[in-house]
Each structure stands twice: as structure tokens, then as C-alpha cells.
Amino acid sequence: MSITARLTAALDTIADVQPMVASPLPQGAVFVGSGDSLSSALLATSYGHRAMSSGDITWMGALPAATDAVVGISHSGTSGATVQALRIARAAGARVAAITSNPDSPLAAEADELQLVPSLGIDEEIPVGGHLMLGLGVAAVCGQDTTGAARQLAKVLSDVDASVEEAIGQLPGAAPTGISVLTLPDLRGAGDFFMLKLIEATGVSVRTVALEESGHVDYFIGPQPHVVLQLIGGAGQQRFDRLQQALEHAGQTVLQIQIGSADGLLRELSGAVFASLFAGGAAKRWGRPPFRGGAVNMDASHIKLDGWAVSTPDK
Structure with missing residues (x-):
């Protein structure tokens, strides 16, 4: 079965991403992620929000101007810079939310509000499934009705x-x-x-x-x-x-x-x-x-947080 067929089959049967953030985010909220998750964060810009690398907050040690809310994105929930960015946001008094597939992760622990997404659970050589689910999570947090969105995407991929x-x-x-x-x-x-x-x-x-x-x-x-x-x-x-x-x-x-x-x-x-x-x-x-x-060192030790292993494809 081709990767597209596996993706389509998974999208046709996956549970809907249900909005879990109760109230609308303030305009100009900052969505942060690293690697694939930064691509997911960029989707928030079409809803009137901002997106940036989580490292831009973590290594500057401060939030950008006029930031009332920060949303951290990580499929595994263990991306170090993203977790640290939420800690900085919390210390600054900002509203803190997270989008992840892992409710027991360090990222989830830092968030006041949590948007969970399912995992497609398919084998991929060049991963995209995690980004698709995080993208639906971003849309849900931004107030879009995501009912049936995965099945609609499956049709688009035909x-x-x-x-x-x-x-x-x-x-x-x-x-x-x-x-x-x-x-x-x-x-x-x-x-x-x-x-x-x-x-x-x-x-x-x-x-x-x-x-x-x-x-x-x-x-x-x-x-x-x-x-x-x-x-x-x-x-x-x-x-x-x-x-x-x-x-x-x-x-x-x-x-x-x-x-x-x-x-x-x-x-x-x-x-x-x-x-x-x-x-x-x-x-x-x-x-x-x-x-x-296999010539590239894939242990990703440089992005781990407090001894947590990082899932390289989903960061």
C-alpha cells in the first residue's frame, strides 16, 4: 500500500480533533514550535495570530511585545525549547496553551489549557502525519470547526x-x-x-x-x-x-x-x-x-529536555 493510501485510510477513520480550549485566544497570540511543529505554528497566521520558533523566546529569555497568550506545539510534547518557551510565558503572566498528542508530556504539564490531537500511527519514511494532526489542532484552537476535517483532507489527497x-x-x-x-x-x-x-x-x-x-x-x-x-x-x-x-x-x-x-x-x-x-x-x-x-546522528540530544527522549520525526 502506498504512503498516500495509508494516509488516506488513517484520515478516513481517525477521530475528529475536538476543540478543547474554552475561550477565544486574543488576537496576536504567539504560536511557537520547532522543526515540523514550526510549520504547524505558521498555520495560525491565517487566523490573525503570530508564529515564531520556540527558540526565539527561549534563547532571548523574553516574550515579543504585546503578547498576552502563547501556544506551544509539539507532537511528542518533549521539544526542549518549546517547553522552556511556555515556562517563560507563564512567568511573564501570559495565557499558556499547548497542542500535543501526549497528555503526559512536559509540554502538557506547563500549559493551563491543553489541545490534544490523535496520532495517525502509520509508518512513514519522510514524516507528515504528525504535522497534519497538529495542523488540525492549530485550527481548533483558533476557533475553526474541525468536524470531519480529516476526512475532507483524505478526499483532497485522492x-x-x-x-x-x-x-x-x-x-x-x-x-x-x-x-x-x-x-x-x-x-x-x-x-x-x-x-x-x-x-x-x-x-x-x-x-x-x-x-x-x-x-x-x-x-x-x-x-x-x-x-x-x-x-x-x-x-x-x-x-x-x-x-x-x-x-x-x-x-x-x-x-x-x-x-x-x-x-x-x-x-x-x-x-x-x-x-x-x-x-x-x-x-x-x-x-x-x-x-x-544512517550517516546522520539521529539521537537529537541537542534538543532534549531534562533527559526526555525526543521523537525526531515529530519533534
Whole structure:
């Protein structure tokens, strides 16, 4: 069974994410996470909130200005910087909430309010399931009705395999020296997730770029093999097209990737699934084993908290 089929089957049967945060968050609440969980946090920006790396709070030792609420995100609930960020928020008198699958985790213990999400429980080489569930948790905390959302996402994924295969077929035969992922705000979370999964799968340096900024600086890249992924949602097609011409003229390989017909959260999450599948396919095409085939030290000791093991894929 393909990874898409396993994801679809799990999404069709998983329990709904039920909102557990009683009252609405104040506008401009700060959602924090690290790794995949930061991609999940970015989804909150479409609801009028802010998102940042949990380390930005932890290692600065302070909250950003005008912060009345902080929401920590971690599938395992043991990401050290995220737990520490909630401790700083609590000490500053902010409202503190957490989104996790682990009610017995250090992250859950630090939160006044807890939004639990289920785990899809499937085997994945390039993980995406944890991010999907955390994304639904973010939507629930932000006040969106998530009833049936997992099943709706399963329907959106019905044709993703063919789209991914088509995109992989447009990649160069050898790995580039770098990859740029271009987005508008409707796919910013998916763009961040693309970056993470491509790094995990291929080991190539990847950056995310706001669409317009690529037109101001990216044509300086080279001459060297460089791939540009344009993630296209519901807006900006004309600008994507114009910048594709400019970057191709500079010798870069530009792929336009249309992310589904769904809007909002479902578009972002279907884009994340595309990212996982595409990254795995790119790694195979370029002969680069995901996570370097075991050559990378995966103990993640540098992000552990107080002796707790960290689940690397879900951080």
C-alpha cells in the first residue's frame, strides 16, 4: 500500500480533533514550535495570530511585545525549547496553551489549557502525519470547526500521487547545489514544510522565499545548478509566471507546483503531504538516501529536555 493510501485510510477513520480550549485566544497570540511543529505554528497566521520558533523566546529569555497568550506545539510534547518557551510565558503572566498528542508530556504539564490531537500511527519514511494532526489542532484552537476535517483532507489527497510523479519527472537528473521554495501567504506553512522535508530527504541546502523577494535577489544565484519550486495556491499566477521566465533566463530550473483545489487549511495540509512525497521522490531520483542512510546522528540530544527522549520525526 502506498504512503498516500495509508494516509488516506488513517484520515478516513481517525477521530475528529475536538476543540478543547474554552475561550477565544486574543488576537496576536504567539504560536511557537520547532522543526515540523514550526510549520504547524505558521498555520495560525491565517487566523490573525503570530508564529515564531520556540527558540526565539527561549534563547532571548523574553516574550515579543504585546503578547498576552502563547501556544506551544509539539507532537511528542518533549521539544526542549518549546517547553522552556511556555515556562517563560507563564512567568511573564501570559495565557499558556499547548497542542500535543501526549497528555503526559512536559509540554502538557506547563500549559493551563491543553489541545490534544490523535496520532495517525502509520509508518512513514519522510514524516507528515504528525504535522497534519497538529495542523488540525492549530485550527481548533483558533476557533475553526474541525468536524470531519480529516476526512475532507483524505478526499483532497485522492489525486496527489499523479501530481507528485509529474513534478518529480521535471526535476534535473542530478541533485542541484541548492533549492528555493517560493510562496505567497496562502501556502507559507506548506513552503516551510517543503524546506524541512527536502533537507531531511536529500541533504541539499533549501531556503524558503516570499514570492516577490525572489524577483529582487534570486536572479543573482549562479551560475550553478539551482532548482526553484513555485508553490501556487489560489493567487498570484501572473506573478509566478513572470518570475519563472526571469529565473529560467538566469539558468535556473523552475517548477510550478499547483497545490490542490481546496482552500485555507486543507490547501496547506495537502501541500504538506505533497512535500513529503515529493521529497522522497527527489531523494530517489538523485540517489541520496533520506537522512543519509544512517550517516546522520539521529539521537537529537541537542534538543532534549531534562533527559526526555525526543521523537525526531515529530519533534
